[in-house]
Amino acid sequence: MYTAGAALIEALHEAGVSFIFANLGSDHPAIVESLAEASATGRPAPRLITCPNEMVALSAAHGFAQVTGRAQAVLVHVECGTQALAGALHNAAKGRVPVLIFAGASPFTQEGEMRGSRNEFVQWIQDVFDQRGLVRGYVKYDNELRTGRNIKQMIFRALQFAHSDPKGPVYLMAAREVLEEDVPPAAASPENWPPIRPCALPPSEVGTIFADLLKARRPLVVTSYLGRNPDAVMELIRLCERLAIGVLESVPSYVNYPADAGLYLGNQWNEPVQNRALDEADFVLVIDSDVPWIPMINKPRKSAAIYHIDVDPLKEQMPLWQIPARLVFRADAEEALRQLNDYLDNAEIDEEEIKERSAHYARLSKARREKLLLAERLEGDVITPAYLTACVKRHIDQDTIVLNEGITNFGTIIDHLGAIRSGQMLASGGGSLGWNGGAAIGVKLACPEKTVICLTGDGSYMFSVPSSVHWIARRYQTPFLQIIYNNRGWKAPKFSTLAIHPDGYAARAARRDEDIGVSFDPPPDYSGIAAASGGAFARIVRRPEELNPALAEAMNAVRRERRCAVLDVWLAHL
Ligand SMILES: Cc1ncc(C[n+]2csc(CCOP(=O)(O)OP(=O)(O)O)c2C)c(N)n1
Ligand SMILES: [Mg+2]
Numbered sequence: 001m002y003t004a005g006a007a008l009i010e011a012l013h014e015a016g017v018s019f020i021f022a023n024l025g026s027d028h029p030a031i032v033e034s035l036a037e038a039s040a041t042g043r044p045a046p047r048l049i050t051c052p053n054e055m056v057a058l059s060a061a062h063g064f065a066q067v068t069g070r071a072q073a074v075l076v077h078v079e080c081g082t083q084a085l086a087g088a089l090h091n092a093a094k095g096r097v098p099v100l101i102f103a104g105a106s107p108f109t110q111e112g113e114m115r116g117s118r119n120e121f122v123q124w125i126q127d128v129f130d131q132r133g134l135v136r137g138y139v140k141y142d143n144e145l146r147t148g149r150n151i152k153q154m155i156f157r158a159l160q161f162a163h164s165d166p167k168g169p170v171y172l173m174a175a176r177e178v179l180e181e182d183v184p185p186a187a188a189s190p191e192n193w194p195p196i197r198p199c200a201l202p203p204s205e206v207g208t209i210f211a212d213l214l215k216a217r218r219p220l221v222v223t224s225y226l227g228r229n230p231d232a233v234m235e236l237i238r239l240c241e242r243l244a245i246g247v248l249e250s251v252p253s254y255v256n257y258p259a260d261a262g263l264y265l266g267n268q269w270n271e272p273v274q275n276r277a278l279d280e281a282d283f284v285l286v287i288d289s290d291v292p293w294i295p296m297i298n299k300p301r302k303s304a305a306i307y308h309i310d311v312d313p314l315k316e317q318m319p320l321w322q323i324p325a326r327l328v329f330r331a332d333a334e335e336a337l338r339q340l341n342d343y344l345d346n347a348e349i350d351e352e353e354i355k356e357r358s359a360h361y362a363r364l365s366k367a368r369r370e371k372l373l374l375a376e377r378l379e380g381d382v383i384t385p386a387y388l389t390a391c392v393k394r395h396i397d398q399d400t401i402v403l404n405e406g407i408t409n410f411g412t413i414i415d416h417l418g419a420i421r422s423g424q425m426l427a428s429g430g431g432s433l434g435w436n437g438g439a440a441i442g443v444k445l446a447c448p449e450k451t452v453i454c455l456t457g458d459g460s461y462m463f464s465v466p467s468s469v470h471w472i473a474r475r476y477q478t479p480f481l482q483i484i485y486n487n488r489g490w491k492a493p494k495f496s497t498l499a500i501h502p503d504g505y506a507a508r509a510a511r512r513d514e515d516i517g518v519s520f521d522p523p524p525d526y527s528g529i530a531a532a533s534g535g536a537f538a539r540i541v542r543r544p545e546e547l548n549p550a551l552a553e554a555m556n557a558v559r560r561e562r563r564c565a566v567l568d569v570w571l572a573h574l
Contacts, residue, residue: 001182001183001184002034002182002183002185003030003033003034003148003179003180003181003182003183004030004145004147004148004149004151004174004178004179004180004181004183005028005029005030005031005033005034005148005179005180006030006034006037006038007148007151007152007183007185007186008030008031008034008102008151008152008155008174008179009035009038009045009046010045010152011151011152011155011156011188011190012046012073012100012155013044013045013046014152014189014190015155015156015159015190016070016190017046017070017071017072017073017100018046018047018070018072018445019046019047019048019049019060019061019064019072019073019445020035020046020047020048020049020072020073020074020075021049021051021057021058021060021061021072021073021074021075021442022048022049022050022051022057022074022075022076023050023051023052023053023054023057023075023076023077023081023084024050024075024077025076025077025078025080025081025104026077026104026120026122026123026176027077027078027103027104027105027106027175027176027179028075028077028104028179029116029176029179029180030116030176030179030180031075031179035048046072046073048075049441049445049472049476050472050475051468051472052467052468052471052472053084053465053468054074054076054081054084054085054086054088055084055085055086055087055088055434055438055465056088056437056438056441056464056465056468056469056472057074057075057076057085057088057438058074058085058088058089058091058092058099058101058169058438059088059091059428059434059435059436059437059438059439059441059442059464060072060438060439060441060442060445060472061073061074061092061099061442062088062091062092062095062097062099062428062435062438062439062442063403063426063435063438063439063440063441063442063443063446064442064443064445064446065097065098065099065442066095066097066228066426066439066442066443067401067423067426067442067443067446067447068446069098069163070098070163071098071099071100071159071162071163071170072099072100072442073099073100073101073102074099074100074101074102075102075103076101076102076103077103077104078103078104078105078106078126078131078173079103079105079126079128079131079134080126081103082101082103082131082134082135082171083134085101085135086432087430087432087434087463088432088434088435088438089101089135089138089139089169090138090430090431090432091428091429091430091431091432091435092138092168092169092430093138093139093168093169093317093430094290094317094428094429094430094431095225095253095428095429095430096165096166096167096168096225096311096312096429097167097168097169097429098159098162098163098167098168098169098170099162099168099169099170100155100158100159100162100169100170100172101135101139101169101170101171101172102171102172102173102174103131103171103172103173104173104174104175104176104179105127105131105144105173105174105175105176106118106123106124106126106127106175106176107123107175107176107177108175108177109177114177114180115177115180115181116175116176116177116178116179116180117176117177131173132144132171132173135169135171137317138169139168139169139170139171140161140162140166140167140168140169140170141157141158141161141162141170141171142170142171142172142173143158143171143172143173144172144173144174145172145173145174145178146174146178147178147181147183148178148179148181148182148183149181149183149184149186150186150188151174151183151186152186152188153186153188153193154172155172156189156190156192156193157193158170158172159190159193160193160194160195160196163195164195164196165195165196165198165199165311165312165332166311166312166316198331198332198334198335199330199331199332199335200331200332200335200336200339201309201329201331201335201336201339201340202329203339205327205329206339206340206343207343208327209285209307209327209340210340210343210344210347212283212305212307212326213243213245213283213285214243214347214348214349214350215283216281216282216283216305217282217353217357218246218277218280218281218282218283218357218360219243219244219245219246219281219282219283219284219285219357220245220246220247220248220265220277220278220280220281220283220284220285221236221240221245221246221247221248221284221285221286221287222248222249222250222278222284222285222286222287222289222292222293223236223247223248223249223250223252223256223257223286223287223288223289223333224249224250224251224252224253224254224256224288224289224290224291224292225252225253225254225256225288225289225290225429226254226256226287226288226333227252227254227255227256227257227422227423228253228254228288229333229334230422230423231334232288232332232333232334232337233255233256233257233422235333235334235337235338235341236256236257236287236333236337237257237258237261238337238341239337239340239341239344240257240263241263242341242344242349243344243349243354244263244354244355244357244358244361245263245285246263246264246265246277246281246361246364247261247263247264247265248265248266248267248268248275248277248278249266249267249268249414250267250268250289250291250292250293251267251268251269251290251291251410252267252414252425252427253426253427253428253429254422254423254425254426254427255419255420255421255422255423255424255425256422258419258420258421259414259417259418259419259420260369260418260420261365262358262361262362262365262366263358263361263362263365264365265277265361265364265365265368266368266415267411267414267415268293268298268411269411270294270495271298271411272297272298272499273297273298274297274298274299275293275298276364277364278293278298278299278300279300279301281300281301281304282301282303282304282305283304283305283306283307284300284304284305284306284307285306285307285308285309286306286307286308286309286310286323286325287308287309287310287333287336287337288309288310288311288333289310290315290318305326306324306325306326307325307326307327307328307329308323308325308327308328308329309329309331309333309336310328310329310330310331311330311331311332311333312330313328313329313330314330369418372386372415372416372418375416376389376390376416378544381543381544382544382571382572383541383543383544383547383569383570383571384571384572385406385409385412385413385416385485385571386412386415386416387544387547388483388485388547388569388571389409389412389413389415389416389417389455390416391547391548391551392417392453392455392483392551393416393417393418395453395551395555396417396424396451396453397451398421399449399450399451400424400450400451400452400453401423401424401425401426401443401447401450401451401452401453402417402419402424402425402426402453402454402455403425403426403427403435403436403439403440403443403452403453403454403455403456404417404425404426404427404436404455405427405428405433405434405435405436405454405455405456405457405460405464406455406457406460406485407433407457407459407460407491407492408457408487408491408492408495409455409457409485410427413455426439426443433457433459433460433463433464434460434462434463434464434465435464436454436455436456436460436461436464436482437454437456437461437464437465437466437468437469437470437482438464438465438469439454440452440454440469440473440478440480440482441469441472441473441476441478441480443480444473444478444479444480445476445478448478451480451481451555451558451559452478452480452481453480453481453482453483454480454481454482454483455483455485456482456483456484456485457484457485457487457490457491458484458485458486458487458488458489458520458523458526458568459489459490459520461482461484461526462524462526466526466529466530466533466566467529467532467533468533469530469534470529470530470533470534470535470536470564470566471533471534472534473534473536473564474534474535474536474563474564475534477562479557479558479561479562479563479564479565480558480564481554481555481557481558481564481565481566481567482530482564482565482566482567483566483567483569484526484527484566484567484568484569485569485571486523486526486568486569486570486571487571487572487573487574488519488520488521488523488570488573488574489518489519489520489521489573489574490518490520490574491518491574493517493518494510494516494518494574497516498510518574519573519574525538525540525568526566526568527539527540527566527567527568530564530566531566534563534564535563535564536557536563536564536565536566537553537554537557537558537561537563537564537565537566538565538566538568539553539554539565539566539567539568540568540570541567541568541569541570542570547569550567551567553565554566554567
């Protein structure tokens, strides 16, 4: 016999969970006790990472899963800790990232009827009617463990949900009495709850897609998160190169195509302009994208043949969604692209047409890269986001992973990083700010041999709870470099207001350099926060000539001294 808490830890270990990102409370004695026992007796168990903030804990599990595909555990305190997961839960859900969240629940007995019965005042305060309801809009599966006797089965089933496409967070909770229950070991094995195998296209439809594709003069792929699977990128390259199909990324959260390829036509974000490649396209294959374009201003022409392949084509968590696709498929990008590539082996292809098209896209792509190079030139004595990113790029090797939470500089960062390897750049995939610091910890725990660099807005740095992040980073030795694109405030909400009220009071006030509620003047000492909480190398960079020496020192701190570095780089005021 052992406790249900011990069975839970054993189940996590057996399921391949390496880390428990934990913020503890009165609900966790059985778990803390069984981890201490495992450590004392040499029994294998996941490693507990103490996380002073829940959002950071979940962001760390998010980053870990993005680079490994594997859900880690996040342990939080009853309903309070669940609430404190905050926007990180939104990010994991929207980014379709697998994570297992476990929360305790207030004990359900109050007179010592069972081990674990209430003995602290707060257990009356923290008892709520619908704890699982707090997360239900964001998790793929939620349940309460009512006995320790099938706790392993329940953990394996929750992980099966988390790891099956569309992937996402799952939530389990259990009261203290349940976790304290003495239970016999259960003969359950995670192999009996395998994730669902990837879906393919119906074979009869592959020819239908090709009928339009082979007729097209300007075929285009639009994608955002296909690159979460590097093998899907390989298949996409094979298809696009064979048929000379252009590739446009839309708010990419992964590297979906090598940026130096002649078929790569760049990325789009919120720009209120019609994208030329999208306008010219007569065939558009949307693969794995939540927002392939924003149709008010930017969309394909009416006559374009649009096909849509996605792990989540219905966008089941989005109340409003539609693109005018002829056919829609729920399929795994790698599988579907491989089917298309196999079909291609026997298709009749007009090689002249392909030559013409390759040359056309290569011209567009070259012009784009030349324009980007021009933008990287420094003029005057203000550091521009393009210049900054180009300087960072010089420090990036094949073992570097960049985390992008650049907000209004998101697209600029992608443009000027010019990532060419899948996995080299990640974004959260969600819309709740503050992912980057925690995610860097998770990425570094998953890939200790990689260099991790976060590029973040100043607002997003504050959202990321840097005091917690840098304390964890030092404690668990996950050094990374964080570069703050400091425009002294929130530029995005200013853009939003000016887009709707271009000549209103706010716009006029902004033109007079008055604050409309978005400025951080006087700004905090951002890098000082990291130095104080985690001993990070800290530097403020205000002038262009200071940038490269500071970058070199910061890289040295991360790679040689193995400590975090934060560069607070001042850009033009928002
Ligand atoms: C948790 C959360 N709160 C608020 C917002 C709204 N929001 C979107 S962008 C933004 C500004 C971010 O500031 P910063 O990181 O400095 O980037 P900048 O806009 O200056 O480029 C805000 C507040 C959000 N997306 N998420
Ligand atoms: Mg800012």
